[in-house]
Amino acid sequence: MEAVNKRNGGAELSTVLDSQKEVFLSQKHLCPDQRKAFNDILHCRTSQMGSHSLCCDSCGRVKVCYNSCRNRHCPKCQYIKQQLWVEKLKCRLLPVRYFHAVFTVPEFLNPLFYINQRFCYNLLFECSAKAVKKTALNPVFLGVESGCLSVLHTWGQSLNYHPHIHMLVPAGGLDSDGMQWLYAGKKFFVPVKALSSVFRGLFMERLLGALEDNLLRIPDGQKELFADIKSLKRESYAKMWNVYIKKTFRGAGQVVSYLGRYTHRVAISNSRILDTDGETVKFRWKDYRDNKTKTMLLACSEFVRRFMQHVLPTGFYKIRYYGILxxxxxxxxxxxxxxxxxxxxxxxxxxxxxxxxxxxxxxGEEMFRCTCCKNGRMVFAPPGEKGNGP
Structure with missing residues (x-):
């Protein structure tokens, strides 16, 4: 793999999916949620999704536009949602500094997460938020009622399966009487090791309880490990869990700008896909071990397999608010x-x-300017009007 300079993508995700549709759609490799996402992305902005008409309010020209799929995993359908959410968040966030925390679980738990997604993702959300609220409330640290905004990501830069929570935590909170806002210092108000220990304890307590109640499916290759509670505890407590505190944001404006890049992101954007020949696909990724941007070449089948791992269960909320937020x-x-x-x-x-x-x-207005007369605006036409092509 070689380092590369950033440039616009040369292919689209839908092109790669199209090359693999016979394999993935005919051989039952996908669950219903994955199959729907596959088809939606494949047919986004094509005749398969239906169409609507725009009519020039000056010359009367009618243009037919194909509809978007609106699937949250489609790289073409997130921009407007992102802008609306960001604008709404500007009015919701408190005008204070913010900390960015990242919560992950040990890699050996990944197979368990993948086959119990809804339960394990919920557990990751709840335990990470509870760890922050519990430690912030501790008078040894700051002694305040805090909150957080949490976003679930399941991927790494190479599309590997890596479930983790990105969290924004205000640098402060309400005092015990709810009568004063107490500010945190420049560093995170809880030592990272303490936060990591609390998170691990909360998570393992809930996980062990679920295993004892037979609420989870066990991966085939790990039945022995999860059957022995003592071995599982030794494996889980062998090292500190990775809780990472990134740089502090000075205010809501900086937070919103940053969050806009994170919240509605899909596993890979079209701009990162450089090329595909139907057999292989080349895409750009960032290697955080040396902080360099590189290219990776994968078989199209492996690329699609990795991407489909990150399709979330239907109705699952990937952005959540806790505590005072x-x-x-x-x-x-x-x-x-x-x-x-x-x-x-x-x-x-x-x-x-x-x-x-x-x-x-x-x-901007130019997007809806009529390309025929150059003066009129394209507005939604009544249903049934025939257009001059998409």
Whole structure:
């Protein structure tokens, strides 16, 4: 593998999927959720997804546009969702510094996670959030009621299976009386080793309980390990679990800018796919061991297999709020936090706008300028009008 310079991608994910559709769709390699994502991405913005018409309000030209699939795993369908979410978040986040924490589990648990995704992902969310809230509340550290915003990622740069939580934690919280906002120091308000130990203890307690109650499927190659609780505990407590605290963000604006790149990201974007010949695919990835950008060449079948590992269960929420940031506290504790910080809460700029108006604000008026007369605007046409092609 060689280091490369960044450039625009030369292929799309849908092209790679199309080369492998007979193998993956006919031989029952995919579960229903994966099959739906595969088909949606494959047919995104094609006639298979249906169409809508735009009509020029000046010359009357009608243009047919194919619909997006809107699948959250599609690299083409996340940008507008991301912009709307980011704008909404600007009005929700407290104007304070933030810490970025990353929670992972030992690699030997990955097979268990993969075949028990909904349960294990929920467990990862709940235990990481509880660890932060519990340690922040400890008077030995900061002694405040805190909260967090958590985002689940299941991939590494090479598309390997690597479930982990990215978390944003405000640098402070409400005191025990709820009457004062207490600020944390420059460093994270809890020692990382202490946070890691609490997270590990909470997670293993819940995991062992689920195993004893036979709530989990056990991977074929690990039945002996998970059948012996003592061996499992030794394996789990052999080393500290990886909890990593990244740089501090100075305010909500910097946080939102950063989060916009993380929250609605899919396992791989089209810009990272450099080339494919139908047999192999070359894509760009960052090797964090030496912090260099490199290229990787994989067989298309292996590339698709890796990508499909990251399709989440239907209805599973990959972005969650806890503690003072939870939706249940929006009109109570969050309002009190804004009052204590002497800041007025704002309403999202996009609130009340139609989809067309939102797109015009995001992409600009030129996107809807008629290419025929150059003066009119393309607006949604009544159903049934024939167009001049997509």
């Amino acid at each position: 939870a939706s249940a506290n929006s009109n109570t504790k969050m309002n009190e936090c804004f009052r204590l910080l002497n800041i007025t809460r704002e309403v999202s700029f996009y609130h009340g706008l139609s989809t067309y108006e939102v797109m015009e604000e995001i992409f």
